[in-house]
Amino acid sequence: MTHEPLDPRQLGAYFVLREAVSLLEHQIEQQLHADGDISYVQFQLLARLHHASEPLTMTQLADGVVYSRSGLTYQAGLLEKAGLVARSRAPEDERATLVSITAEGRALFERVLPGHVELSRRLLFDPLTDDDVRHLGDIMTRVRDNLRAQPPRSAAPRKRRDTT
Amino acid sequence: MTHEPLDPRQLGAYFVLREAVSLLEHQIEQQLHADGDISYVQFQLLARLHHASEPLTMTQLADGVVYSRSGLTYQAGLLEKAGLVARSRAPEDERATLVSITAEGRALFERVLPGHVELSRRLLFDPLTDDDVRHLGDIMTRVRDNLRAQPPRSAAPRKRRDTT
DNA sequence: TATTGTTATACTCTATAACTATA
DNA sequence: TATAGTTATAGAGTATAACAATA
Numbered sequence: 001m002t003h004e005p006l007d008p009r010q011l012g013a014y015f016v017l018r019e020a021v022s023l024l025e026h027q028i029e030q031q032l033h034a035d036g037d038i039s040y041v042q043f044q045l046l047a048r049l050h051h052a053s054e055p056l057t058m059t060q061l062a063d064g065v066v067y068s069r070s071g072l073t074y075q076a077g078l079l080e081k082a083g084l085v086a087r088s089r090a091p092e093d094e095r096a097t098l099v100s101i102t103a104e105g106r107a108l109f110e111r112v113l114p115g116h117v118e119l120s121r122r123l124l125f126d127p128l129t130d131d132d133v134r135h136l137g138d139i140m141t142r143v144r145d146n147l148r149a150q151p152p153r154s155a156a157p158r159k160r161r162d163t164t
Numbered sequence: 165m166t167h168e169p170l171d172p173r174q175l176g177a178y179f180v181l182r183e184a185v186s187l188l189e190h191q192i193e194q195q196l197h198a199d200g201d202i203s204y205v206q207f208q209l210l211a212r213l214h215h216a217s218e219p220l221t222m223t224q225l226a227d228g229v230v231y232s233r234s235g236l237t238y239q240a241g242l243l244e245k246a247g248l249v250a251r252s253r254a255p256e257d258e259r260a261t262l263v264s265i266t267a268e269g270r271a272l273f274e275r276v277l278p279g280h281v282e283l284s285r286r287l288l289f290d291p292l293t294d295d296d297v298r299h300l301g302d303i304m305t306r307v308r309d310n311l312r313a314q315p316p317r318s319a320a321p322r323k324r325r326d327t328t
Numbered sequence: 329t330a331t332t333g334t335t336a337t338a339c340t341c342t343a344t345a346a347c348t349a350t351a
Numbered sequence: 352t353a354t355a356g357t358t359a360t361a362g363a364g365t366a367t368a369a370c371a372a373t374a
Contacts, residue, residue, distance in 0.1 A: 006281050009294075013301035014284050018204075019228050020308040021185045026231055027314070039340085040182075058356060064183050067190055068343050073357055075341090095350045095355040117170050120178050123314065127306040130173075136303055137177030139296050144184035146291040150191070203363085222333060232366050237334055239364090259332040259373045 024123055031119050036112040037082075041065060041075055043116070046084060046101060046109045055100035057090060064148075084108055188287055195283050200276040201246075205229060205239055207280070210265060210273045213249060219264035221254060228312075248272060 025040070032038050038046070044065045049056060062072045076099060079085040084105035090096035101109075125133060189204070196202050202210070208229045213220060226236045240263060243249040248269035254260035265273075289297060 006278075007297075009301065010285065010289050010297055011281065013297050013304065014288060016301055016304040016308055017185070017288075018189075020304045020311060021181070023228065023308065023311040025182075027311070041341090059354090064187065066342090069356065070344080070358080071342055077357095090355095093351075093355080097356060114170075117175065121174065123311055124178060124181075124307055125174050127310040128303060132299075132303050133171075133174055133177050135296075135299050137173065137180055139292060139300055140177065140180040140184045142291040143288055144180055144187065147184060147187040147191070147287055150287065205364085223331090230365090233333065234335080234367080235365055241334095242363095254332095257332080257374075261333060 024120075027123060028116065028119060031115060032112065035115050036108050038108070038112070042079060042084075043109075043112065045075060045079060046105055049085060049099065049101035050106055050109050055088075055098040057096045057098060059096070061099055079105070188284075191287060192280065192283060195279060196276065199279050200272050202272070202276070206243060206248075207273075207276065209239060209243060210248060210269055213263060213265035214270060214273050219252075219262040221260045221262060223260070225263055243269070 029040055032040055032043055036043075045061060048061060048065070058069075058072055058076065061076070062069070066072045066075065076085065076087065080087055083102060085099050085101055088098050088100070090098045128136070193204055196204055196207055200207075209225060212225060212229070222233075222236055222240065225240070226233070230236045230239065240249065240251065244251055247266060249263050249265055251261050251263050254262045292300070
């Protein structure tokens with residue numbers, strides 16, 4: 001029952017972070033849809049496949065992007081239907097599905113990326129100095145690592161209800 | 165057609181930011197549901213009403229939280245059904261709806277807030293120094309202000325398609 | 329006419345649980 | 352038995368457009 005007084009500086013930083021990112025996400029989402037008819041989740045999946053020189057399994061693909069197996073199956077299904085990725089059985093492990101990006105997928109990704117970057121620059125980086133960017137990257141890397149190191153959602157304590 | 169080479173440092177910072185916040189959001193959402201059966205959007209709405217000493221109109225309430233009128237009507241409807249807020253006609257402007265937080269709403273908010281803060285501290289602030297927090301708050305404030313100053317989504321250029 | 333808010337509706341996305349198939 | 356993935360399905364949320372009422 002840790003219950004420290006709550007540093008208002010932290011609280012402020014937290015809420016501004018959430019608000020800024022929410023606004024950012026909303027605008028980025030709009031552009032991805034306008035430019036390429038994809039969501040940010042789909043953009044991320046294409047980005048991973050584009051970056052990796054090898055096809056990835058569903059599990060590898062899911063990693064930080066999606067939080068349920070079926071969610072990925074759904075998204076992969078959409079991408080496949082759109083001709084942007086292809087799925088096939090993995091030879092070494094017949095349980096696994098290999099997902100690879102198609103030429104169309106690469107083309108779409110490359111068509112969409114510049115605008116995406118340009119927009120994030122305008123929205124996110126314009127008001128920041130080089131030093132800010134460095135610091136932001138550094139900070140968020142540590143935060144991400146901390147989040148990834150977090151107990152996997154079962155060791156999680158707390159659950160109070162009915163404290164009425 | 166600005167098309168600069170893309171500073172990899174910026175790109176990296178952008179993607180880490182997105183990833184970290186996504187992980188953060190996911191965990192926070194879980195806890196809000198477990199602790200109070202509300203979403204983060206609903207938490208924000210309660211927070212605003214709790215903070216404001218006056219009832220707010222739907223429009224005031226919507227501000228940075230929700231991006232469509234109907235979206236807010238939907239959320240307000242849920243909160244009202246749960247007894248956490250009440251809606252009434254505004255006397256000075258009969259078109260407007262005044263939303264006020266109920267005692268139950270305050271109780272829920274106050275019950276949920278400490279855990280919310282505690283979790284964000286553990287997930288977000290544990291790996292950060294005081295200086296990091298200060299800088300992060302400062303950075304995101306500028307970013308937020310920049311985003312809010314952005315042309316309201318009609319002056320937006322670009323729209324390329326069919327550049328096949 | 330412009331603004332405030334609601335409704336109807338369609339759509340996207342997520343997640344749980346049951347299931348199949350392979351290791 | 353455990354793991355990889357899919358399917359069925361239900362639920363939460365969002366957004367657009369049409370609408371009513373007030374300014």
